[in-house]
Amino acid sequence: MDKPVAKTPKYAIVNGDEATFAELLPHTNGDTTIVVYTDASGKRFYATEDEWSHGGREFSTKAARQGIVTSESSTKDKIALFKLLFEGRKDVYAHGYRRKDGGIGYAPMCSNEWKPGVCPKKTNLKARCPDCPQRSFAPLSDSALVSHFKGERSDFKDVVGLYVLGKNCKTSVLVADFDKEGWKSEIAAYQQACEASSINVAIERSRSGNGGHAWIFFSEPIDAALARNLGSTLITTATNTTGALGFSAYDRLFPAQSTIPEGSFGNLIALPFQGLAQKQGNSTPST
Structure with a gap:
């Protein structure tokens, strides 16, 4: 042998x-x-x-x-680390779905979703999940994350979206979103601005492959307004470094709000390492 x-x-x-x-x-x-x-x-x-x-x-x-x-x-340790870094609202998360145009949309994960006689969306597509008396949300589970990483569903139902603001309007992450042509050079300038301020930043190629996300993780949740001020300062620094009049590929910051609008969960962002997108070389770390 x-x-x-x-x-x-x-x-x-x-x-x-x-x-x-x-x-x-x-x-x-x-x-x-x-x-x-x-x-x-x-x-x-x-x-x-x-x-x-x-x-x-x-x-x-x-x-x-x-x-x-x-x-x-171990897988258990990897998932624990992932949840520690990518921490958002704890009582609810979002799942993806394929829109009629083929793109992706998001909805809160609810155990009563589309149940006949229970879910209002069965008879009223304009029904709002945050206001629904039949809603039954749950925290993000390890099994949902594993499904996200595997990416086996073509209807996008296994794609996980993170609501970045907690109920107290604090956030554990700050994400700068860059899209369209020129995103690589602009996100590199943003990364340099972070590093010049001794701020660690992780760069992710987005699900579409046509843009990128720059993730900053806080050791403890901070006010969304403070996080957004930090992001705006870094964007200004990066713009001044390049000498450009503006970042044409820069889209927005997550969180996009300093407070949660009435009857809303606040904005969300898709988590990285989604299996279906990874097969196309996207939703992964980028340099």
């Missing part, structure tokens, strides 16, 4: 620094292989398989001790 091939760790600690696996190359003697890896700055180095395996075990120990989540972590 053939000896099972050990999996090469994706991450390791080499000379005290974290490193990321790049590729395996055969050694000139033909009996061993060399591990090529990159450091935090992206520079490439090499190590022996034994050195990399030892570093991989050291990294695993550190990750377990500090609660670091990586691509090799």
Whole structure:
């Protein structure tokens, strides 16, 4: 029976620094292989398989001790991290649906939706979910997120939308939305403005592929007005840096409001890593 091939760790600690696996190359003697890896700055180095395996075990120990989540972590840990970062209104979320024109729309996830004799939309398409006495909303579940990541429904029903404002008009995220031609250069300028202010930002290619979202995560919820002021300042800084009169691809900030309008849940944004869009190279991190 053939000896099972050990999996090469994706991450390791080499000379005290974290490193990321790049590729395996055969050694000139033909009996061993060399591990090529990159450091935090992206520079490439090499190590022996034994050195990399030892570093991989050291990294695993550190990750377990500090609660670091990586691509090799359990699904449970990955989902927990995702929900910690992409945190919105806790009592309700939105699901997608395919509009008649083929585009996507969103509605609050309700267990009574379209039930005959229960859901008002069965007889009145203009019925509003926030005002409905039969509404039965629920927090975002792990199973709904897994369905979102898989993206197996062509009717978009498994696409999850996040209501970014809580009932107290506070938000845990700030998202700058860029659309249409020129979005890549403008979102790069916005990213530079964030980094110049020591603000971490995550860039996502949108579901359509024709734009991008720049996500900022707050360690605790802050007033929506304060978050929007921060976003506006960063946009102004980015515009001044490029020397442009305005950002033609910049669309808006999420949250789009400082307060929740009467009879509303506030605006929403689709969560990233949606399976159907990922198959087209969208809804994923972008550089």
